[in-house]
Amino acid sequence: MWEKKPVLFMLLATAAILVGTIVTMVLPFAWVNTEADRIEGVVPYTPLQQEGRDIYIREGCNNCHTQTVRPLVSEVLRYGEYSKSGEFVYDRPFLWGSKRTGPDLARLGGKYPDAWHYKHMDSPRSMIPGSNMPDYKWLRDGQVDPESVRNKMEVLGFPYTEAQIADLSGKTEMDAIVAYMQKLGSDIPWREATQTEIVGELTNPFPGDPAAIAAGEQVYTDNCAACHGDNLEGDIGPELAGAGYDDAMLFELIYSGITDNGMPAFSSLGSEKVWQLVNFIQSKE
Amino acid sequence: MDKPSYNTDIVRSFINWSIVWGLVAVLVGVIVSFQMIAPDLQLPPWLTFGRLRPLHTNAGIYGWGVGTIFAMFLYIVQRLCKTPLWSPGLAKFQLWFFNATIIAAAVTLLLGYTTSKEYHELEWPIDIMVVILWVSFAINIIMTIIKRKEEQMYISLWYMMAAIIGVAILYLVNSAAVPASLFKSYSAYAGTNDANVHWWFAHNAVAMALTAPPLAMFYYFLPKSTGVPIYSHRLSIIAFWSLIFMYLWTGAHHLLWTPVPDWIQTLAMAFSVMLIAPSWGSVINGYLSMNGQWHQMRENYLVKFLILGITFYGLQTLQGPMQSIRTFSAFIHYTDWVPGHIHMGTLGWVSLIGFAGIYYLVPRVYGKELYSVPLANLHFWLVLIGQLIFSVSLWIAGVLQAGMWNAMNDDGSLTYTFMETMVEMYPYWSARAFGGVIYLVGVLVFIYNLVMTVKKGSDPSPALVEAEGRA
Numbered sequence: 001m002w003e004k005k006p007v008l009f010m011l012l013a014t015a016a017i018l019v020g021t022i023v024t025m026v027l028p029f030a031w032v033n034t035e036a037d038r039i040e041g042v043v044p045y046t047p048l049q050q051e052g053r054d055i056y057i058r059e060g061c062n063n064c065h066t067q068t069v070r071p072l073v074s075e076v077l078r079y080g081e082y083s084k085s086g087e088f089v090y091d092r093p094f095l096w097g098s099k100r101t102g103p104d105l106a107r108l109g110g111k112y113p114d115a116w117h118y119k120h121m122d123s124p125r126s127m128i129p130g131s132n133m134p135d136y137k138w139l140r141d142g143q144v145d146p147e148s149v150r151n152k153m154e155v156l157g158f159p160y161t162e163a164q165i166a167d168l169s170g171k172t173e174m175d176a177i178v179a180y181m182q183k184l185g186s187d188i189p190w191r192e193a194t195q196t197e198i199v200g201e202l203t204n205p206f207p208g209d210p211a212a213i214a215a216g217e218q219v220y221t222d223n224c225a226a227c228h229g230d231n232l233e234g235d236i237g238p239e240l241a242g243a244g245y246d247d248a249m250l251f252e253l254i255y256s257g258i259t260d261n262g263m264p265a266f267s268s269l270g271s272e273k274v275w276q277l278v279n280f281i282q283s284k285e
Numbered sequence: 286m287d288k289p290s291y292n293t294d295i296v297r298s299f300i301n302w303s304i305v306w307g308l309v310a311v312l313v314g315v316i317v318s319f320q321m322i323a324p325d326l327q328l329p330p331w332l333t334f335g336r337l338r339p340l341h342t343n344a345g346i347y348g349w350g351v352g353t354i355f356a357m358f359l360y361i362v363q364r365l366c367k368t369p370l371w372s373p374g375l376a377k378f379q380l381w382f383f384n385a386t387i388i389a390a391a392v393t394l395l396l397g398y399t400t401s402k403e404y405h406e407l408e409w410p411i412d413i414m415v416v417i418l419w420v421s422f423a424i425n426i427i428m429t430i431i432k433r434k435e436e437q438m439y440i441s442l443w444y445m446m447a448a449i450i451g452v453a454i455l456y457l458v459n460s461a462a463v464p465a466s467l468f469k470s471y472s473a474y475a476g477t478n479d480a481n482v483h484w485w486f487a488h489n490a491v492a493m494a495l496t497a498p499p500l501a502m503f504y505y506f507l508p509k510s511t512g513v514p515i516y517s518h519r520l521s522i523i524a525f526w527s528l529i530f531m532y533l534w535t536g537a538h539h540l541l542w543t544p545v546p547d548w549i550q551t552l553a554m555a556f557s558v559m560l561i562a563p564s565w566g567s568v569i570n571g572y573l574s575m576n577g578q579w580h581q582m583r584e585n586y587l588v589k590f591l592i593l594g595i596t597f598y599g600l601q602t603l604q605g606p607m608q609s610i611r612t613f614s615a616f617i618h619y620t621d622w623v624p625g626h627i628h629m630g631t632l633g634w635v636s637l638i639g640f641a642g643i644y645y646l647v648p649r650v651y652g653k654e655l656y657s658v659p660l661a662n663l664h665f666w667l668v669l670i671g672q673l674i675f676s677v678s679l680w681i682a683g684v685l686q687a688g689m690w691n692a693m694n695d696d697g698s699l700t701y702t703f704m705e706t707m708v709e710m711y712p713y714w715s716a717r718a719f720g721g722v723i724y725l726v727g728v729l730v731f732i733y734n735l736v737m738t739v740k741k742g743s744d745p746s747p748a749l750v751e752a753e754g755r756a
Contacts, residue, residue: 019530078703
């Protein structure tokens with residue numbers, strides 16, 4: 001009989017649609033973003049960071065980059081500590097994304113120094129050969145409008161100071177997006193907590209081996225030259241030729257990074273490639 | 286000729302405009318596929334990948350998808366209700382407002398006005414336009430159904446009404462935002478809540494805009510094309526009610542392994558697997574309706590589009606549930622496998638049904654025989670081959686990249702850096718772009734055939750005149 005009564009039909013269809021909707025979409029509000037979800041240390045975006053986030057949205061960065069690390073071994077090794085609900089309570093909208101044409105960015109904050117980001121945004125392929133990310137050099141031409149940012153902070157209800165707003169004048173859109181990049185995932189001290197600890201004696205498996213040195217040179221070109229120069233002469237990072245580290249120390253610096261000064265951990269290269277790299281660098285004494 | 290005077294002008298206009306937007310969607314799709322392999326191919330700030338990709342998806346879903354829904358529903362509802370459209374004036378408004386909305390959407394997306402939410406990127410003023418558009422459409426369809434002369438409501442009308450209600454609920458809830466300026470707003474929900482609401486919307490937009498309406502078309506055009514009725518009415522009833530009940534539980538399968546609470550993910554996974562049953566209810570009903578009629582696959586190009594379309598629906602609704610299983614999702618999510626999956630649904634299922642519907646309607650609303658059946662067959666093969674090259678190359682790419690992401694050395698460290706995995710994608714991305722170009726050529730053949738039909742098509746056969754009650 002419902003096949004002959006359109007109004008009844010529509011009421012039944014609405015009811016059918018609402019059951020799953022209420023259980024999986026409405027009810028979760030009782031569990032998510034509650035006090036139990038909160039994490040100490042997670043703070044709202046500053047005016048400059050929020051402006052950077054809005055530029056990230058405007059340019060559709062989320063079409064190629066995700067911002068959520070799943071609790072899977074390979075993922076935690078590659079990107080860092082897995083994401084927690086409480087880290088996103090100030091994200092309007094969420095920016096978790098759905099496709100990794102480029103890498104996940106949830107733990108990008110603090111991985112590289114600012115200078116790396118500026119150079120990379122200017123010309124991604126100059127830093128990462130083979131990348132298909134477009135150039136965003138033109139963000140340097142866009143000026144941040146302090147009053148519009150103030151308005152947005154008011155709408156979001158985020159705290160800000162007059163000094164922060166005043167600081168915005170003269171800032172470019174590039175400054176804003178780099179500030180946002182550096183905030184990503186860094187509200188919790190995960191980098192210190194997950195520092196790789198190397199146990200036991202570190203022994204160079206191929207000291208002076210020409211094949212390892214040649215392989216190391218390729219690893220260097222792909223991963224290190226952008227910061228340390230094509231000939232180890234130094235640029236964003238220090239000069240490496242004749243730096244005088246012993247093999248084990250050099251391995252540890254590369255593998256674990258230096259959290260405080262912007263040297264990323266390259267454990268994702270795997271130990272074999274890191275040893276090749278060590279031998280290449282040592283060959284340039 | 287004791288037939289009501291059906292309104293066909295509005296159907297013509299919606300067909301024409303949906304094709305225009307469909308061409309834009311495919312063309313922009315081809316452009317962005319080349320931007321992925323040639324990153325210098327950008328004209329910042331407006332024509333960059335990050336701004337063009339949402340234009341591609343929005344033109345496809347809202348321009349081509351919803352445009353054909355408007356065309357087909359406005360035609361079908363009059364026939365199934367045996368009464369003219371309730372308000373031709375409202376339909377005319379709907380046509381112009383539809384185009385205004387799509388143009389506003391395209392312009393604002395290129396200007397960078399976006400919410401960033403996939404398939405719901407449009408900022409709040411355009412959101413309001415979409416709502417007005419949908420309400421004007423809904424009123425006309427529902428009033429026509431209420432005023433109908435045929436007591437029994439056919440299957441297609443059920444799917445139409447469910448789609449109208451479903452899209453309205455989804456769109457309104459997910460639109461909630463606080464404006465900060467004319468073209469900038471912030472979501473009413475934050476973080477994990479926002480993600481959960483959004484994927485409830487996005488997955489069910491696929492259900493209510495890209496599944497229910499093509500099913501409504503399929504259930505109407507298949508019997509019309511073959512001349513024999515749908516195999517089982519009872520199966521249609523079971524498939525319909527279980528489909529619209531189960532779909533709404535599954536949004537969080539897009540969020541497996543994310544901070545969304547585990548129980549929501551588990552429910553989404555379970556219901557996704559259960560959805561195979563109602564989806565295949567329609568597929569099997571379609572196949573069994575072909576009993577004794579399979580020879581029409583050779584003779585009738587409409588049947589070819591419809592049966593291949595429902596076959597891709599069947600494959601899509603097996604692959605989708607498979608991806609919704611946690612372990613498989615852990616492996617395949619975020620890789621190129623997923624765009625391969627989506628395009629089997631959009632290029633295979635939705636568009637093949639849309640093409641069939643347009644081929645069915647154009648001779649009837651223009652009163653001309655189709656210009657060339659061989660060209661329609663060529664169109665069929667081009668879009669089929671183009672889509673298969675597209676999807677298969679991305680599935681291979683996805684498995685390859687997922688395998689490389691997860692590969693580990695004996696000492697527990699990762700085998701490959703991200704870049705080592707990414708550069709492996711280039712050949713497959715090139716193959717995808719090539720498949721897209723073939724598909725685009727297919728669409729151009731389709732458009733040429735239709736233009737020639739309207740310009741030079743022969744007068745309609747007596748059977749066509751009889752069926753339509755107009756010359």
